Amino acid sequence: MLNQIQKKMENTINGLSITDQQLQLVEKLGLMFETPGFQPAAARIMALLMVSDRVELTFDEIRETLQLSKSATSNAINLLLTVQKIDYITKPGDRKRYFRSVIAQWKDGMKDKFKEMEKLGNVMREVLEQRPASTPEFNKNFSEMISLMEYIFQEIPKLFKSWEENR
Amino acid sequence: MLNQIQKKMENTINGLSITDQQLQLVEKLGLMFETPGFQPAAARIMALLMVSDRVELTFDEIRETLQLSKSATSNAINLLLTVQKIDYITKPGDRKRYFRSVIAQWKDGMKDKFKEMEKLGNVMREVLEQRPASTPEFNKNFSEMISLMEYIFQEIPKLFKSWEENR
DNA sequence: TTTCTAGTTCTTAAAATAAAGAACCAAAAA
DNA sequence: TTTTTGGTTCTTTATTTTAAGAACTAGAAA
Known part of the structure; x- marks a missing residue:
């Protein structure tokens, strides 16, 4: 029973876990970000980086959480980087980039x-x-x-x- | 010579005459109106109704000035009517509607x-x-x-x- | 009653957008 | 040196948007 609720509420795919409520917020925020000229994938990424518990996410965490292809993820991330809606940090001994929302x-x-x-x-x-x-x-x-x-x-x-x- | 300038500067098609400068303004304004979610044709119509010397234009004057098809004109006008960016008046003994920008x-x-x-x-x-x-x-x-x-x-x-x- | 005017609606086509999938690549790790 | 990781780039496809053109229509005029 508790397991069922857990399954209903939490979606964990490879590291990042996110609730249905959060996913709904991503959609809602995403829609608002689309209007100022962002493509859906980019809008959702921006939203995810505001909503998710962890605020620094890797390429693959983003890709898998939003169920995007690598190309869509890559293009959207690069778009957001060039308009400076996001940036990224790196960690010693880790090749991945960690993307985060540039709130400022x-x-x-x-x-x-x-x-x-x-x-x-x-x-x-x-x-x-x-x-x-x-x-x-x-x-x-x-x-x-x-x-x-x-x-x-x-x-x-x-x-x-x-x-x-x-x- | 003067004729040449005239030709270069004025475009008269069936009633409504408009200068190149005005047409350029229509394009410029039109682009700005597109971003808030208006399709190009509708955006240009809004712009035309602000720019043209005469502020009340018929379906055909709009159509011919902007070189649109009847269907594109009809759809754009109806869109603008429903969002109340334009309205129209009628004149006694005249079946046409005269569309105008609702500035208020x-x-x-x-x-x-x-x-x-x-x-x-x-x-x-x-x-x-x-x-x-x-x-x-x-x-x-x-x-x-x-x-x-x-x-x-x-x-x-x-x-x-x-x-x-x-x- | 027929014809004409002022459009509307329907169907089709062209173009732009969005994203998938596969192939590719550079740097780091093994 | 080979393999793996973390992506990028290229090609193709699906979807959406925009508008054209033709057929149609309601009401007024003839």
Whole structure:
């Protein structure tokens, strides 16, 4: 009976053991990471490195836990390395790399995301500048929307700053 | 000579005339709208309705200006209608619908986007709550990142409010 | 009533994405 | 030197996305 629950709750494949609850969290987080342009495999790896009990995982632990092929694992890991969402450490007398989530990068990641949205505001202003005077109502609304965007994105860096000061 | 410039600068197909500069803006804006999950055709239509001199365009004006098939135009327009990025008006004695960008929706759109990012914070907290005590360093950094996210997304609605009050 | 307009829907095709599997390779271990 | 480990790279396949084109349709106009 206890064995049955154990079987239901824990999936151990070669070293890394992970619960069903954790796997569900990996899927949920993974879905959220997919939207910012990551392929499913990469998104799941990012998620796994946040969810799993051990925070430094080898290539094979990742591969087997997520049931990926070597190529998919390799490509996803290298993608995440180049965008610096993960990095790795090595251990003396061990050839494997141990990959881990670069949490510090998340702050910069958020900043980048806001910067992206800010760019939209800039193009919008470009659009406004070339609009004809013949559509005053539209132009007014459009201009107001841009003002809002610009206000928000001017204030957001201040939020980062004030958070850093107050913690 | 002037004719040549005219030809180079203006593209008139059946009613709606648009300059090369405007078409370039449509492409640029279109690319930015693609990332939030819009298909190219829909993204370009949104962009066109912001860029073109006339802000209310018919099905065929859109179709011909963007060189789309009827089906692509129809599907993209209906997508944009259901997510309320565009709406349309009708004119007496005219069977066509005139589509236009719903600019007011952009403010809500931004709010939705921030809400999306907020959701990520919530799942992150869920992840934190199930983390083992055996990784204190990781947990601490993770927790700090979540605090930052929560702080930012708690402050952003205030920004919207203060903008609305001050304009 | 028939025809036309303003689209919609269905089927197909092209292209892009994602990942599997096998072959391959460099460095370390035996 | 040969073998093993820890991957990488190449080729192929499956899936998804995007859009074209043709056939179709509801309501208005003739």
